[in-house]
Structure formats: C-alpha cells, structure tokens
Amino acid sequence: MHVLTKSCILLLWMHTLTFVKSQDNPGACTLEDFKKYHLYDGNFDISGMQASYPGGRQVRVGCNVGYSGFFKLICVEGKWQHRGTNCQPRSCGHPGDAQFADFQLRKGDDFVFGSEVVYTCHKGFQMVSRTNFRRCMAEGWDGVIPVCEAQQCPSINVPDTVNVMGDAEEATYGNVVQFSCKSSNHILKGAREIYCDENGDWKGLEDGNPKCEAVKCEAPVIENGLILGDVKEYTEHEILNYECNPQYKRVQELPSRCTKVGVKAEWIPRPECEEIKCELTLPPLRGTTYEPAYRNRFSPGETIRVTCGERYWIVETRTLSVETTCQKNGEWAVRPVCQEVTCSRPEDGLLSYWEVSWRWESKKLGDTVRYTCRSGYKRKDGVTQATCTRDGWEPNPLCQEIKCRRKHFNNADIIGKIQAEYRYNDRVQYNCKRGYKGSFTLICREDGWYGSNECKAITGCPTTNLATNLKHLPHGDKLYFTCEDGYKFLTKGWWGEATCVDGVWSGVESCIEEQKCGDVPVIPNGEGILGSTEGQSQEMIYITCNPLYSAKIEEITCRDGRWDLNGSFDDICKPNQTCSPPPKVENAVITTPYRKQYPSGFEVTYQCRDKYTIEGNATIKCTAEKWEEINIQCILYCEKLMDESQTMDFTAEKEKYITGETIEYQCKNKAGNIGTATCQHGNWAKTTECEEKCRVPETPAGLTITTDVTDDQIRKGQHLTFACEASNHIIKGNATLECLENERWSNPLPRCEAAKDCRRPPPPLSHGRAKPGTRYPYRHNDKVEYVCDTDYGMEGGPFKTCVDGDWVGEMRCHIAHGCGRPPHLSDGDTKSRPKYQYQHNDKVEYICQQYYVMEGGPFKTCKDGEWTGEIRCLRPCTVNRDDMNRHNIQFKHRRDDKLYSEHNDVIGFECKRGYTHDGAVGMRQKCEHGVIHLPTCQ
Structure with a gap:
C-alpha cells in the first residue's frame, strides 16, 4: 500500500512538471503532438522519446522490432515536421517449397514480419513434421520446411493359387494391383483389381480378398422350365439337364454347359424356355407372300396361306399356293417358303455340248440353253435350244436316238x-x-x-434318173455334166465326167445351191455340228472342242456360199493350260474324280480318312500349269472319350485328341480307382477298367454261345445267349444269362436235349393251303409255309414250325379289305394323282419336295385295309446369312454358296477377314435332319 501511494505521487508530479514547462516554452513540440501526427502508427518505437522538445530540436525516431525505416522529426514553431520514411515490416523472403506439398498465407499479405504460411500435403501424402506452418520473425522464418511422405497401404496376403500383378506389400498412393488365377481351370472370386487411395486404404476390396476356386455354376431358375435332378452346384463342362413346361420349348437346342467366360462361370448357351411358336420371315423372302401378312409368330393349330410369285413354287413345281398349319413342335406342316423355279444342268449322258459357264450354274424359268447331242442322237423336232419350264427342261427328252x-x-x-x-x-x-x-x-x-x-x-444306160439340177451330155460310154445356173458342185471345179459301168453312170457328182456351203469341214481337236438359225434357213456350224481344249469361236455362219471364218479351221480349238494330277497326301483322298489333266483355275479339295484330322488349307488350285504349294497333313486323332457304361468320372475338354494326349478319370465303383486314358493311334488305351465283369463260363459239349464275345469277360448288364449245336436238339433252361453285381450270373447254365419229331402233318387252313414240298415225318425246326386264296389276307403266319413234337404258329385267312386314299407324307407327295379306292396289294409311289432326302420307301402298299411301308422326308438345313454374320463366317467355296442343303450335305465355312477359329465345332459341317451347327470365329 505504501509503494502504490508513492508511485501515484510521482506520476502526478511529472505531469505537473510537463504542463508547467510547456507553459514556460510556448514554441515547444510534445510527444503527444507526435502521437497525433498524421503519419504516426504503432510501428514506431517511442519508448526513448521525451515528453517535450524545444523549437528547432531534431529527434530521430526508431522502429519497433521486425520493422525498418528512417524517420526524423523537427520541431518548428511548436509543430512537428518530418524527414525520411515510415516504418515498414521487415521481409523474410520466400518461405521455401516443400516436396509433395503446397503452402498459403494464413496471416498477412506478403512474406514480411508477422505473416504466417501453412503447408498442405498433396493428395495421397501425409505430414510427418511436428508443425505444418512457418512464421516470419525478426530474424527470418522460424522452424524448418515441413516434410510430406506418400500414404502407404497395408500389405495384402493372397493364396498361392492367385497371380499378383503389382506390389501388394509396399504399395503407395496410386499403385494398382491386379489378380488372376494361375490355373485356367479356376475362376477368380473377390477383387480383380484394387488401388491404394489417398488415405492409405485399398479400394476395390468390397467383394473380399481375391481367391481362386474351381469353375462352378449354380442351378439357375428357368422360367417355364424345370431342372431335372437335385443338383445345386455344377462343375465346369457339366451339362444342365432341364426340360420345358408343356407348350414351351428350348430357345436353343444345344446343351447348356457350365463354362468359364472371362472371369465368370456361366451357362452357355443360356438355358431358356420360350413358348412354342411357328415363325415367319418378315418381310417375306422374295417371291413369297403370306395371309395374314401382319404377323410373324403363330401358335400351334393356327393356319396361314402361302402364295408364290409367278416364277416360284411350293411343295411341287406346279403348286403356287398352299395352306400350312403350325404344329405342336413349332414347325410348319409345309415349309412356308416359295422357291424359284430353276433348272440345273441335266445329268444326261446323251448330251455332247451344254452352253453354261460352269458346272453348277442353274437357269431360271424361261431361260434357254443351246445344246447338241452326241453322235447317234438328235435334238427333238429340230430345236436348237432347251427351255427351263416348271416341269424341267423342254423338250423332254432333250435327245432322241436317230433311227431310220x-x-x-x-x-x-x-x-x-x-x-x-x-x-x-x-x-x-x-x-x-x-x-x-x-x-x-x-x-x-x-x-x-x-x-x-x-x-x-x-x-441301156438312161439319164432320166439324174438330178434335175444337173446338165448332162452323153457321148458314147462317157457322160459330161455340169450344174444348172444357181447351183455348184460340192467339190471344186465347174464340170465333171462319168463313165458307164455295167449300165450305171459312175462318177456323177451332186449339186447344191450356190448360196449354200455344204458339208462341215474337219475341225482338229473338235467337232462341228451343222444346223441353222432359229426361224431361218441359213446354215450354221456349232463348235464343240474336245476336253482340255477351248474354242476361239462358238459358231460359224455360211455367207454367200462360203464359211465366214477369219483364219484356218486348224486354229479353232486350242489346248488349255493344264496341270498334271495333284500331289498325294498321306491318309487323304481328293473329293473330285480323277483325271489325267486339270485345266487352269481348277480346284481340288483333300479330305482325310476317318480318325484323321486335317491340318492346313485343304484346297489347292491349278495356276499357270502348276498346283499351288501344298501344306496339308492328316493327323491321327481320337474322338472325345465317351463313358457309355457310365462307370467313370472324367472331364474331356476337347472333341479331338492327338496321339499321346492323356486324360485322367476315377472309377465310380466302390474301389474308386484312378486311371488314365491315352490316345494311341486313334484308340483310347485305359490303365484301369472301372466296369464290373463276369467271367464267361465254359460250355459243355453240344452247347454253344451265340453272343459275339471277344474276351473271357463281359460287363455288368450284358447278356450271354446259348444255343444247341445240333439242329435236332432243344435248349432246356434259360437260354440267356445276364451279368449281375459281384460277378454273378442271373440263371444256371442251360443244357441241350434231343427234340421230338412231329408225327402228324400240320392242321389245314380255311381259305388257304400249304405250299407243296412238305414231307412226313417232320423233324424239329421243320417249317411249312401257308398262302391264302385270292382276295384273302393272312393274319399271323405264314409258317407253322415243328418244335419238340408240336406245331407252333397261329394264322388265319380272311377276306382282304381295300384301302382309301394313301396317307399324307410330310414334306412330300405321291408321284401320281391319288385314287379314292385301292385294292389289296396295290402300291403307291411317293416323292419328296426339293432339297428333302427320302428315307425308306419309295412305295407304300395296301395290305388288308392298311397302308404299309415306312417313308419319311429328311429336312434340309437352312443356312441363314444373318446367323453367319453373327458367327463371323462365310462360305469357303462358291459351290457351297447355297442357303438350303440336303440331309448329309457337307458345307465348308471359313472365317471372315480379321477373325480366327479355335472351337470344338469344325469348319466343315454336315446337315443332319435339318440341323447344321455353325462354327464361330473370334
């Protein structure tokens, strides 16, 4: 309290003193005046200034710490004046850049005293310094430049079955790691690709850590379908057994297999069921119209009318309209596509010349082709051309035998x-x-x-019987002659001489009109056929060259009595450039007939023997008298191993295996043995047999095994059949034994005993009789054949057989019934117009429509009111160009360029430019029952 009192008294005294002094010195300047000066700010250091200064006094004012400048005050008549500059903050310069970081001023506007900068690490980096800022002090920037380090993600542990591409142990921000399976038979589960983010965390692990599992597919849910069996999970290549609900069918007929597709396991093709519908192509194919025309899908039982254009046909060439019904299987009763009327080259051995550019060229309705017949035959009624009609080529036949x-x-x-x-x-x-x-x-x-x-x-020797166009003058035994005006001799010269020999003029020549040319001259390496132009009498020679020769011209016209030819007849038929027979390829044949010479441009195709697969281009071409370089091999292979006995578990990935390739399998029996099967020269050699077998028993004398047995054992489920060696013996016991489990036979071994004869003849037959040649007594197995009377049909029979003393065989004769109209043949028809009634044993011949192949037949026979005889028309295959485009393929040869192929036709495909093929389905495919499997190029 005492100290405080003294301080207050001291301050009061100093204030009083200042006031007194200012009153004493009116021209003085005070500290308070400086504080009110317009340039004053808080940056001046006034701690050393006095309270007042007399007039004329100069005072130097310093700056506070962190500021610099020069400021001089001068007291003039009681007011301050100044010299110099204000105090300015002292600069620290640039604070310094930090690697992987940016900075900004948090305080102040420049790098001067009192300012402060804050550092921020780049994305993916973290601050490892204690502070992230620097301040501008009087001595400069405090502290050190901060340090940023990249964010590091924790290491990832993966199983040995997983391939790791990238650094999974010391990854920093931005690093990417990819995973895949080491085995092609596995599929990756979990993350496929991850990356280290800015926070040091792995992104992409939401699906879990990567791991590789065997390819498996879950049982799918099939709308309008049902999966057979109770399997919940399937392994790779396993087939899904399913069926569609009634009135539904599979979208694709190919079996659905569990297949590895990229990084997933999927069912290929996808198992789907669709409602059974018959489909139409809209807009229709050329030449075809439908009624109704606004729909393209129809349900079973619905009917449409197909109408063909003027140059088209359906069912048969004279039918232009037909009604067809959608059947329960989704197929039309009659294929609803009109086909253009065409005529292919006739397979007529009587033709010597046929005017087409290549062998498989077809002509359309109304097209004409010039032709000639071989020696000994002529064209019908003098025609020179054949015309394509709905009934084929007209005239029919094209060539008639020349007879006189x-x-x-x-x-x-x-x-x-x-x-x-x-x-x-x-x-x-x-x-x-x-x-x-x-x-x-x-x-x-x-x-x-x-x-x-x-x-x-x-x-005598009369001249009245000489030609009227011949002038003649007899002179003794000579006759001189020349042609009348307007005529000439066939030979050179204008007159001739004949001699009378035994009352006949010898040497008389014939005359022809001067504007005619006469006989056909000799054409080396060819033949000339004399004819005339259509509707005129002008003479023509039609040229036909021998094989391997080509004609420079096709015809020569007679003009003004001379053959209009620029050159010699020797130059008309010139030889082609040819190749000798193509080279031999081991285990291969050529699919075209053999010939000694092959013209330039001719192609031959090699085909390997069964059990061999072709490597290289199968087709070579004759060019400039040489065959293209051949690069073909036929390699022996084994077809895909089939477990017909269903005793093995194995995976066969390919359709063909080359000699030496091996697959592993496990037996399904209790032992569960593991074995391998090796392809050896076209056959599979297995190390372990999985089937249960029974040993074939030894047979006693007189008993023989009729089953074809190649080994001393047979498989479980197979049968042995026995018979007696002697024809007059009969087997006692069960003649057939089945191999059961545990190597047991189903019955004891049978035995043979002598059979009894039949002592009385067979009983008579009402309305029938036994064929002659019978005898008495009858031995065991002797037969007697019976026939019924005319107009009677037989039921049972026709034999009665003596079996161990008794007659065996039932038959009877009854009045045979006739038949009504013959049954309808799908995709075919009868060759002749059907009748309303047919007699017993009458026959009707059938024919299939174009591109369809007949199986069985071609006749059905009326047998006692029933039509007998099995016939069916095998459907052709339709090769759809849109499907081919989707498969990235095209036809390999022009001769394969057809949209419809008959049953058993083989069509060659090839990949489009830029695509390759590596699949189970080969590039040569056979049409089988309307189905052809298209290969796919990738």
Whole structure:
C-alpha cells in the first residue's frame, strides 16, 4: 500500500512538471503532438522519446522490432515536421517449397514480419513434421520446411493359387494391383483389381480378398422350365439337364454347359424356355407372300396361306399356293417358303455340248440353253435350244436316238439281216433284182437315209434318173455334166465326167445351191455340228472342242456360199493350260474324280480318312500349269472319350485328341480307382477298367454261345445267349444269362436235349393251303409255309414250325379289305394323282419336295385295309446369312454358296477377314435332319 501511494505521487508530479514547462516554452513540440501526427502508427518505437522538445530540436525516431525505416522529426514553431520514411515490416523472403506439398498465407499479405504460411500435403501424402506452418520473425522464418511422405497401404496376403500383378506389400498412393488365377481351370472370386487411395486404404476390396476356386455354376431358375435332378452346384463342362413346361420349348437346342467366360462361370448357351411358336420371315423372302401378312409368330393349330410369285413354287413345281398349319413342335406342316423355279444342268449322258459357264450354274424359268447331242442322237423336232419350264427342261427328252425306217425298193433287195428300224450310221446294202444291174448302200443319217437307188435296167444306160439340177451330155460310154445356173458342185471345179459301168453312170457328182456351203469341214481337236438359225434357213456350224481344249469361236455362219471364218479351221480349238494330277497326301483322298489333266483355275479339295484330322488349307488350285504349294497333313486323332457304361468320372475338354494326349478319370465303383486314358493311334488305351465283369463260363459239349464275345469277360448288364449245336436238339433252361453285381450270373447254365419229331402233318387252313414240298415225318425246326386264296389276307403266319413234337404258329385267312386314299407324307407327295379306292396289294409311289432326302420307301402298299411301308422326308438345313454374320463366317467355296442343303450335305465355312477359329465345332459341317451347327470365329 505504501509503494502504490508513492508511485501515484510521482506520476502526478511529472505531469505537473510537463504542463508547467510547456507553459514556460510556448514554441515547444510534445510527444503527444507526435502521437497525433498524421503519419504516426504503432510501428514506431517511442519508448526513448521525451515528453517535450524545444523549437528547432531534431529527434530521430526508431522502429519497433521486425520493422525498418528512417524517420526524423523537427520541431518548428511548436509543430512537428518530418524527414525520411515510415516504418515498414521487415521481409523474410520466400518461405521455401516443400516436396509433395503446397503452402498459403494464413496471416498477412506478403512474406514480411508477422505473416504466417501453412503447408498442405498433396493428395495421397501425409505430414510427418511436428508443425505444418512457418512464421516470419525478426530474424527470418522460424522452424524448418515441413516434410510430406506418400500414404502407404497395408500389405495384402493372397493364396498361392492367385497371380499378383503389382506390389501388394509396399504399395503407395496410386499403385494398382491386379489378380488372376494361375490355373485356367479356376475362376477368380473377390477383387480383380484394387488401388491404394489417398488415405492409405485399398479400394476395390468390397467383394473380399481375391481367391481362386474351381469353375462352378449354380442351378439357375428357368422360367417355364424345370431342372431335372437335385443338383445345386455344377462343375465346369457339366451339362444342365432341364426340360420345358408343356407348350414351351428350348430357345436353343444345344446343351447348356457350365463354362468359364472371362472371369465368370456361366451357362452357355443360356438355358431358356420360350413358348412354342411357328415363325415367319418378315418381310417375306422374295417371291413369297403370306395371309395374314401382319404377323410373324403363330401358335400351334393356327393356319396361314402361302402364295408364290409367278416364277416360284411350293411343295411341287406346279403348286403356287398352299395352306400350312403350325404344329405342336413349332414347325410348319409345309415349309412356308416359295422357291424359284430353276433348272440345273441335266445329268444326261446323251448330251455332247451344254452352253453354261460352269458346272453348277442353274437357269431360271424361261431361260434357254443351246445344246447338241452326241453322235447317234438328235435334238427333238429340230430345236436348237432347251427351255427351263416348271416341269424341267423342254423338250423332254432333250435327245432322241436317230433311227431310220426300213426303205423298200421295187428293183432291189436287202443283203443280210432285215430290220424294221436301223440306228444311226447303220449301213444297209442292196443288190439289184433280175433285169437290173448294180448294187448300192444306204447310210442312216440324222435327216434319214443317205444315198440313192442306183439300179439300172440292163437294156441301156438312161439319164432320166439324174438330178434335175444337173446338165448332162452323153457321148458314147462317157457322160459330161455340169450344174444348172444357181447351183455348184460340192467339190471344186465347174464340170465333171462319168463313165458307164455295167449300165450305171459312175462318177456323177451332186449339186447344191450356190448360196449354200455344204458339208462341215474337219475341225482338229473338235467337232462341228451343222444346223441353222432359229426361224431361218441359213446354215450354221456349232463348235464343240474336245476336253482340255477351248474354242476361239462358238459358231460359224455360211455367207454367200462360203464359211465366214477369219483364219484356218486348224486354229479353232486350242489346248488349255493344264496341270498334271495333284500331289498325294498321306491318309487323304481328293473329293473330285480323277483325271489325267486339270485345266487352269481348277480346284481340288483333300479330305482325310476317318480318325484323321486335317491340318492346313485343304484346297489347292491349278495356276499357270502348276498346283499351288501344298501344306496339308492328316493327323491321327481320337474322338472325345465317351463313358457309355457310365462307370467313370472324367472331364474331356476337347472333341479331338492327338496321339499321346492323356486324360485322367476315377472309377465310380466302390474301389474308386484312378486311371488314365491315352490316345494311341486313334484308340483310347485305359490303365484301369472301372466296369464290373463276369467271367464267361465254359460250355459243355453240344452247347454253344451265340453272343459275339471277344474276351473271357463281359460287363455288368450284358447278356450271354446259348444255343444247341445240333439242329435236332432243344435248349432246356434259360437260354440267356445276364451279368449281375459281384460277378454273378442271373440263371444256371442251360443244357441241350434231343427234340421230338412231329408225327402228324400240320392242321389245314380255311381259305388257304400249304405250299407243296412238305414231307412226313417232320423233324424239329421243320417249317411249312401257308398262302391264302385270292382276295384273302393272312393274319399271323405264314409258317407253322415243328418244335419238340408240336406245331407252333397261329394264322388265319380272311377276306382282304381295300384301302382309301394313301396317307399324307410330310414334306412330300405321291408321284401320281391319288385314287379314292385301292385294292389289296396295290402300291403307291411317293416323292419328296426339293432339297428333302427320302428315307425308306419309295412305295407304300395296301395290305388288308392298311397302308404299309415306312417313308419319311429328311429336312434340309437352312443356312441363314444373318446367323453367319453373327458367327463371323462365310462360305469357303462358291459351290457351297447355297442357303438350303440336303440331309448329309457337307458345307465348308471359313472365317471372315480379321477373325480366327479355335472351337470344338469344325469348319466343315454336315446337315443332319435339318440341323447344321455353325462354327464361330473370334
């Protein structure tokens, strides 16, 4: 309290003193005046200033710590004046950059005293320094530049079955780690790819740590379908057995297999059921229209009408409209597609020339083709072209055999055999009758007999029988002749001479009109056929060259009595460039017929023997007299091992295995033995047999085994059949034994005993009789055949057999019934118009529609009111171009370029450019019962 009192008195005294002094010195300047000065701020250090200064006094004012500057005060007439600058904050310079971090001013506007900067680490990095800021002090920046380090994620432990791509143990922010399975038979579960985030945590582990498991598929839920069995989980390649509900069918007929697809296990194809519908292509294929035309799906029982265009047909070539019904299996009773009327090259051995550019070319309705017949045959009614009609090629037949009716002469007789008709080039020789002299020969040609009656009366040598277009002048035994105006000789020259020999003029030539050319000249390596243009009489030669030769021109016209030819007849048929037979490939054959020479551009295709698969391009081409380089091998393979006895568990991944390849299996029996099967030259060799077997017993004398046994053991479930060696013995006991479990037989071994004869003849048959040739007594197994009377049919029979003393065999004869109209054949019809009533034993022949192949038949027979005979038309395959595009394939050869293929046809495919094929389905596929499996290229 005493100290406080003294301090207050001291302050009061100092204030009084200052006031007194200022009153004493009116020109003085005070500290208080400086504080009110317009430039004053808190940055000045006024701790050393006095309370007042006299006029004229100069005072230097310093700056506080952290500030710098120069400021001088001058007291002039009681007011302060200044020199110099204000106090400015002292600069610390740049605070320094930190690696992997940014900074910003948290206090102040520049790097000067009192400011403060704060450092922030980049994304994915963390601050490891104690402080994250720096302050600008009087001596500079305090502290040190902060340090940032990358965030590190914890290490990941994965099983040995998992491949790790990346650093899973010391990963930092931004690092990516990928996982996959080491085995192709496993599938990855959990995370497939993870990355280290900015917080040092792994992103992507939401599905769990990666692990590899065997490929498995869960039993799916199939709408409108039912899975057979109670299997909840399936392994890779296992097939899902399921069926669709009534009125539904599988979307795809291929079996659904548990398949590894990328990183998932899926059912391929997807097991789905769809409502059974018959489908139509909308818009319809060319030449086809439907009624109704606004729908493309129909339920079983619904009917549509298919109408074909003018140049199309359905069912058979003369049918343009048909009604077809959707059947329960989703197929149309009649395939609702009209086919264009076409005519393929006729397989007619009587043709010598057929005007088409290549062998498989077809012609359309109304198209014409020029043709010629081989020697001895001619075109019907002088036609020069064949026309494609709905009934095939017209005329039908195209070629008729050339025949000449026997020619009768009053003055001559035939020498040798006399016939009513003669064939082409037959020569008939005549001798002149008494009173005439000479002989002559007629030759049967295309236009009839060639030659004339040359019998002359012995009394003289008349000229009245010479041709009217011949001028003649007899002179003794000579006759000079020339042609009338407008005619000429076939040979050169304009006149000729004939001699009278035995009353006949010898050497007389024939004349033809001057504008005609006459006989066909010789054409080396070919043949010329004489004809005329349609509707005119102008002569023409149609050229046909021999095989391996090509014609420079196809026809030559007669103009003004000369053949219009620029050049020689020797140059018309020129040889092609050819190749010798193609090289041999071991275990392969060529699918085209053998020939000595092959023209340039000809292709041959190799096909391996059974059990061999082809490697390389199967087709080579003849180019410039050489075959393309061959790179083909036929490699022996084994087909996929099939467990027909269902005694093994194994996985066969491929359809074909090369010699030396091995698969492992386990027996399903109690022992559960494990074995291997190795492909050896086309056959599987197994190390362990899984089937239970029974040893074949030894048979006593007189008893034999009729079953084909190749080993001394047979499998469980198989049978042995016994018979007696002697025909007059009969087996006693069970003739068939079955192999049961534990190597047991189902029955004891049978025995043979002598059979009894039949002492009396077989009983008679009402309205029937036994065939002759019977005997008495009858031995065991002797047979007697019976037949019924006319108009009677037999039930049972037709034999009665003597069996151990008794007659065995029941039959009876009854009045045979006729049959009504023959039954309908799906995708076919009868060849002739059906009748309303048929008699017993009448037959009807059937035919299938185009592209369909008949199995059985072709006849059905009326047997006692019932039509007998099994016939069916095997469906063709439809190769849809949209499906081919989806499979990335195309036809390999032009001759395969057909949308419809008959049953058992084989079509070759190839991948489109840029795609490859590596699947179980081969690139050559067979059409079987309307189904063809398309390969897929990736």
